[in-house]
Amino acid sequence: MxxxxxxxxxxxxxxxxxxxxxxxxxxxxxxxxxxxxxxxxxxxxxxxxxxxxxxxxxxxxxxxxxxxxxxxxxxxxxxxxxxxxxxxxxxxxxxxxxxxxxxxxxxxxLKEVIVKSEILRQHGDTLSFSIAAYKGKNDRVIADVLRKLPGIDIRPNGQIFYQDEPIQKYYIEGLDLLEGRYNVANNNLSAEAVSRVEILENHQPVKVLDSLVFSERASLNIKLKKDVTFSGTATAGIGAAPLLWQTKVTPMIFTKKQQAIVTYQSNNTGSDVSGEIRNFSIKYAGENFDIDNNDWLSIENVSAPPFSTERWLDNNVHLGSANILHRIKEDIDLKLNISYLNDYQQQDGVTQTRYFTPTDTIDVVENTNNDIFLSKLEGLLTLENNANKNYLKNQLEFNGSWNANRGLIDRTDTQIKQQLENPFFGIKNDLRLLRTLGKQLITFNSNTGFTENNQDLLVQPGQFEAIFNEGDPYGKIQQLVSSRKIYTDNSAGFTKALGKFTMSPKFGFSIQNQQLDTDILIEGEEVLEADFKNRNEFVQTSVYLKNSFRFKSKDETWNLRLSTPLEFKSFHLEDDNFEDSRNLDRLVFEPNFFVKKKISAFWEANASAGLRYNFGELQQLYYGFLLYGYRNLNRYNAPISEEIQQNYSGGLNYRNPLKQLFLNASYSYAYSENNLLYSSNIGENGTTILEAVARNNSFDNHSFRAGGSKYFRKLKTTLKLNASYNLSKRQQLLNNTLAEVNTQSFNLRGSVEAEILSWLIASYSGNFSTYTSGFEANNFQQIENQQHMLDLYFYPKDNQYISVSGEYYDNSLSEKGDNYFVNLDYQFTFPKSKMDLNISWRNVLNIDEFINAYNNQYYYVESSYRLRPSQVLATLKFTL
Missing domain, CATH: 2.60.40.1120 (Carboxypeptidase-like, regulatory domain)
Structure with a gap:
C-alpha cells in the first residue's frame, strides 16, 4: 500500500x-x-x-x-x-x-472556436489527433496509438471510451463498416496507414436529424493517408511447451466506394480472439428487444483471473470473419458482417466459497475441471441510405450457437459430473425509416424477431435428495428446458422544428409472446409432480405515445431534452401445469429530463433526472422448480414483479485541446421500490434455493466518478487517472431472516506511457480497489485488490528492442494473495520491409497457479486457477 x-x-x-x-x-x-x-x-x-x-x-x-x-x-x-x-x-x-x-x-x-496545434486540432465539435506525433517505436496497429491519446480510454475488453463515456460509432473514412464490432479494425489496422484520429463530439449519425435532434455522445473517425488503402496484419508463430501455434491473417482494403476487412485467426496460445467480433453498438432509443441468448442453465465455473488470457486460457480456437461495405451510390451503403467462432477451452482450479447469513457462515470447497465447447455463427446484412433529407436503415440479423459444457467437481464427500447442451437460434429484422414531408420529418420503426433455446443439464449423482428422493442418494438428475420467443415492436411519428424547439411525438405498439417448458428427470424417469414442471405462456403487450421536446439555443450553449412517454402495459401469464394465471395492467408515465450547458470553450456541465418502471420477465415468473446449476434450485411462485426506479445524475467535463488536458467528474443516484423480495436458503453443503416473496422493499445506490488525462508533449508522456466510488443498500432474505445488505466499493486506476530516452520506453498501469459488504452496521468482509504492470522497452538499435515486463497482483483476503509474473520479449524489424520477428518468453518464473478473491453482497469466493506453464513463442508479424 x-x-x-x-x-x-x-x-x-x-x-x-x-x-x-x-x-x-x-x-x-x-x-x-x-x-x-x-x-x-x-x-x-x-x-x-x-x-x-x-x-x-x-x-x-x-x-x-x-x-x-x-x-x-x-x-x-x-x-x-x-x-x-x-x-x-x-x-x-x-x-x-x-x-x-x-x-x-x-x-x-461566436459560432465556433478553432484551435490548432501541431498534434491536436479543434474545429467546432471535432478534435483531430495527429497519429505521427503520438506514435512510438513499438506501436504497430491503431489501438497501440489510441491508448496514448488524452481523453480516450480503451477498456480491457477493447471498448473505447471518450471522457468516460463509450463512443457510439467507429468510422473509417466516415463509413460505419463494422456496426459496433470495431475490435477487428482497431487491433489490425496498421498505424502507418492512418494520418489522424478524429473525435466527433455531440455526433448525430443520422444526417436528416443533424439540425433537429442533438446527440450527447461522441464518435470516432479514422482518417487514412491514401484514398486507396491496402492494410492489415498477418502473423505466424510456433512455440513450446506444449507445442504451440498461432496464425492470423487480416487483409483490409479501403476506397471511396468499397471497404472490406476479412480475418482468419487460429491459436492454442491463450489468445481470446472472440473479442475481435464483440459488439459494442449503442442502441437507439426505443429498441427494447433483441435476440441475445438467455442461459437458463449452467455448470459451475472457476472465476477467470483479471489479466491477459494468454497467461491462463487453455484453448484451441478458430475464427473467421468477413466485413464488407459497398457504396451503391451516394449515401447508400450495403454491408455484410458475418463471423464463425469455434473454440475448445479447458478450466482447472479450486474454488472456496464462504456464505454469510445473519446467523451462520457456510463454506464450500470445489475442485473444478471443465471442458467448454463453443460454436457460434453470426450474421448481419444492412442496407442504409443516410441522406440529408431521408434516412433508411434495414438490418437482417441472425445468431446461432451450438455450445456444450462438461464439468467434473471433486468435493470432500463426493465427485459430481455436469453435462450441459445449449443450442440457440435467433433471427430478427430491424427497420428504421425517416422521410421529410414538407417542413416536418415522418418516422417509422419496426423491430421483429424470433428466438429458440433448448437446454439440457445432466448432473451425476443427483442433488437435493431431500426434495427429489425423500432424502436418499440417487444416481442422476436431468433438467430439460425449451423456450421460444417471438416479438414485434412498431411505431410511427414525426419530428418538427418550432423555432429553437423540436417536437417528436411517436405512437406505437409492441407484442411479445414467450413460452417456457421445463421437465426434471430422476434416473431417466420424468418427475410428474407439478412443482417440478413448467408449462408457461407469457404475453406482453404495450401501446405507447412517446413525445420528446428538445431545445437548442442559437449559440449552442444550451441543449435540453424532455421526454414524456405514456404507455399502457399489459402482462398475462398462463401456466397449464398449475392451471393458474397471473395478470397485470399498468398505465405508466416515465418522464426523463436532460440538460447540457456549454459554460465556455473548455467547460461543459450536464444533469439528468428520470423515472422508469420495470416489470418481470419470464426468467422471474415460472411457478415450478428449475435446476439452474448442480447446487442451485430456483422458482418464482409470486406476483409479477414491479419496480419503480428514480435516476438522477450530474457531471462536469473539461477539455483543453491546446494543453491536451481532459478532466471529467460525475455523480449519480438511483432509488427503486420493488414489490418482490428474493429469498435465498443456503444449505450446509452450499445448495441454494432461490424463491421470490411478495414483500415491498427498496434499493438505493450512490455512484461517484472522476478522471483525467494529460499529454506532456516535451516528455512524450501520457498520464491517465480514474477513480470511482459506489455505495448501495438493499434488503435480502437469507435463510428466512430479513437483513439489510450494505456494500461499498472504491476503484483507482492509472497509467503512464512515456518515452524516457531515445532508447528506453516505459509503460505502467495500476489498479487499486476495495469492496466492503455487511449486514446493517456490521461489516463481515472487506477485500483490497492491487494490480501493477510495468513494461520497459530497450532499443539497442532502431530496428530492435528487448522488453521486460513485470506484473504484481495482491488481494488482502488470501494468505497466498501475492502473485508475481515476468515476461521477456525480443523483436527484430527487418530493414526496408514490414516484417517483425518476435521471440517471447512468457511466464519466466513458471508460476503455475493464480490466487484470486472477490466478494459479493453476502458471500466471498477465493479461487486458485491453474495457469499455462512457462513457454517460448516465436512469431513473424507482417504489416500488409
Whole structure:
C-alpha cells in the first residue's frame, strides 16, 4: 500500500506542476460596455495576427484571466472574444502585465472556436489527433496509438471510451463498416496507414436529424493517408511447451466506394480472439428487444483471473470473419458482417466459497475441471441510405450457437459430473425509416424477431435428495428446458422544428409472446409432480405515445431534452401445469429530463433526472422448480414483479485541446421500490434455493466518478487517472431472516506511457480497489485488490528492442494473495520491409497457479486457477 500511495502522489504532483509551469504571465479582466464582468470570454495569444495560437484561457466568474506564454519574440498578439460582443484585438509587449479589456456589444455570436496545434486540432465539435506525433517505436496497429491519446480510454475488453463515456460509432473514412464490432479494425489496422484520429463530439449519425435532434455522445473517425488503402496484419508463430501455434491473417482494403476487412485467426496460445467480433453498438432509443441468448442453465465455473488470457486460457480456437461495405451510390451503403467462432477451452482450479447469513457462515470447497465447447455463427446484412433529407436503415440479423459444457467437481464427500447442451437460434429484422414531408420529418420503426433455446443439464449423482428422493442418494438428475420467443415492436411519428424547439411525438405498439417448458428427470424417469414442471405462456403487450421536446439555443450553449412517454402495459401469464394465471395492467408515465450547458470553450456541465418502471420477465415468473446449476434450485411462485426506479445524475467535463488536458467528474443516484423480495436458503453443503416473496422493499445506490488525462508533449508522456466510488443498500432474505445488505466499493486506476530516452520506453498501469459488504452496521468482509504492470522497452538499435515486463497482483483476503509474473520479449524489424520477428518468453518464473478473491453482497469466493506453464513463442508479424 505504501509504495502504491507514493507512486500515486508522485504522478499527481507531476500532473499539477506541469500545468502551472510558465514563463511570461499575462493576466487581466474582461468587462462589457456596462462595466459588467464577463465570464467565459475566450482569451488567445499568438505571435502575430496570422500565426497559430501560443496559449489561451477563459475568463472566470469575475471576468479575470491568467495565461502563461512561452515565446521569445518582443511582441504578442492578444485576441479576446465573447458571445454577443465584438472581438478585441491588440498587439502587446511580451512581458508580465495586467490588462483591462472592454468589449462592445455585437449582433453576431461566436459560432465556433478553432484551435490548432501541431498534434491536436479543434474545429467546432471535432478534435483531430495527429497519429505521427503520438506514435512510438513499438506501436504497430491503431489501438497501440489510441491508448496514448488524452481523453480516450480503451477498456480491457477493447471498448473505447471518450471522457468516460463509450463512443457510439467507429468510422473509417466516415463509413460505419463494422456496426459496433470495431475490435477487428482497431487491433489490425496498421498505424502507418492512418494520418489522424478524429473525435466527433455531440455526433448525430443520422444526417436528416443533424439540425433537429442533438446527440450527447461522441464518435470516432479514422482518417487514412491514401484514398486507396491496402492494410492489415498477418502473423505466424510456433512455440513450446506444449507445442504451440498461432496464425492470423487480416487483409483490409479501403476506397471511396468499397471497404472490406476479412480475418482468419487460429491459436492454442491463450489468445481470446472472440473479442475481435464483440459488439459494442449503442442502441437507439426505443429498441427494447433483441435476440441475445438467455442461459437458463449452467455448470459451475472457476472465476477467470483479471489479466491477459494468454497467461491462463487453455484453448484451441478458430475464427473467421468477413466485413464488407459497398457504396451503391451516394449515401447508400450495403454491408455484410458475418463471423464463425469455434473454440475448445479447458478450466482447472479450486474454488472456496464462504456464505454469510445473519446467523451462520457456510463454506464450500470445489475442485473444478471443465471442458467448454463453443460454436457460434453470426450474421448481419444492412442496407442504409443516410441522406440529408431521408434516412433508411434495414438490418437482417441472425445468431446461432451450438455450445456444450462438461464439468467434473471433486468435493470432500463426493465427485459430481455436469453435462450441459445449449443450442440457440435467433433471427430478427430491424427497420428504421425517416422521410421529410414538407417542413416536418415522418418516422417509422419496426423491430421483429424470433428466438429458440433448448437446454439440457445432466448432473451425476443427483442433488437435493431431500426434495427429489425423500432424502436418499440417487444416481442422476436431468433438467430439460425449451423456450421460444417471438416479438414485434412498431411505431410511427414525426419530428418538427418550432423555432429553437423540436417536437417528436411517436405512437406505437409492441407484442411479445414467450413460452417456457421445463421437465426434471430422476434416473431417466420424468418427475410428474407439478412443482417440478413448467408449462408457461407469457404475453406482453404495450401501446405507447412517446413525445420528446428538445431545445437548442442559437449559440449552442444550451441543449435540453424532455421526454414524456405514456404507455399502457399489459402482462398475462398462463401456466397449464398449475392451471393458474397471473395478470397485470399498468398505465405508466416515465418522464426523463436532460440538460447540457456549454459554460465556455473548455467547460461543459450536464444533469439528468428520470423515472422508469420495470416489470418481470419470464426468467422471474415460472411457478415450478428449475435446476439452474448442480447446487442451485430456483422458482418464482409470486406476483409479477414491479419496480419503480428514480435516476438522477450530474457531471462536469473539461477539455483543453491546446494543453491536451481532459478532466471529467460525475455523480449519480438511483432509488427503486420493488414489490418482490428474493429469498435465498443456503444449505450446509452450499445448495441454494432461490424463491421470490411478495414483500415491498427498496434499493438505493450512490455512484461517484472522476478522471483525467494529460499529454506532456516535451516528455512524450501520457498520464491517465480514474477513480470511482459506489455505495448501495438493499434488503435480502437469507435463510428466512430479513437483513439489510450494505456494500461499498472504491476503484483507482492509472497509467503512464512515456518515452524516457531515445532508447528506453516505459509503460505502467495500476489498479487499486476495495469492496466492503455487511449486514446493517456490521461489516463481515472487506477485500483490497492491487494490480501493477510495468513494461520497459530497450532499443539497442532502431530496428530492435528487448522488453521486460513485470506484473504484481495482491488481494488482502488470501494468505497466498501475492502473485508475481515476468515476461521477456525480443523483436527484430527487418530493414526496408514490414516484417517483425518476435521471440517471447512468457511466464519466466513458471508460476503455475493464480490466487484470486472477490466478494459479493453476502458471500466471498477465493479461487486458485491453474495457469499455462512457462513457454517460448516465436512469431513473424507482417504489416500488409
Amino acid at each position: 505504501d509504495h502504491f500511495r507514493k507512486i500515486f502522489f508522485f504522478l499527481i504532483s507531476i500532473f499539477i506542476t506541469s500545468i502551472s509551469c510558465s514563463q511570461t504571465e499575462i493576466s487581466g479582466q474582461v468587462f462589457g460596455d456596462q462595466d459588467e464582468k464577463l465570464s467565459g470570454a475566450m482569451v488567445m495569444v499568438s505571435k502575430d495576427s496570422v500565426s497559430s495560437i501560443l496559449a489561451y484561457g477563459i475568463s472566470d466568474a469575475n471576468g479575470k484571466f491568467k495565461i502563461a506564454v512561452k515565446n521569445g519574440s518582443n511582441s504578442l498578439f492578444l485576441k479576446v472574444s465573447h458571445m454577443g460582443f465584438g472581438t478585441f484585438k491588440k498587439t502587446i509587449q511580451n512581458k508580465a502585465q495586467t490588462l483591462e479589456v472592454k468589449l462592445s456589444p455585437s449582433s453576431e455570436s
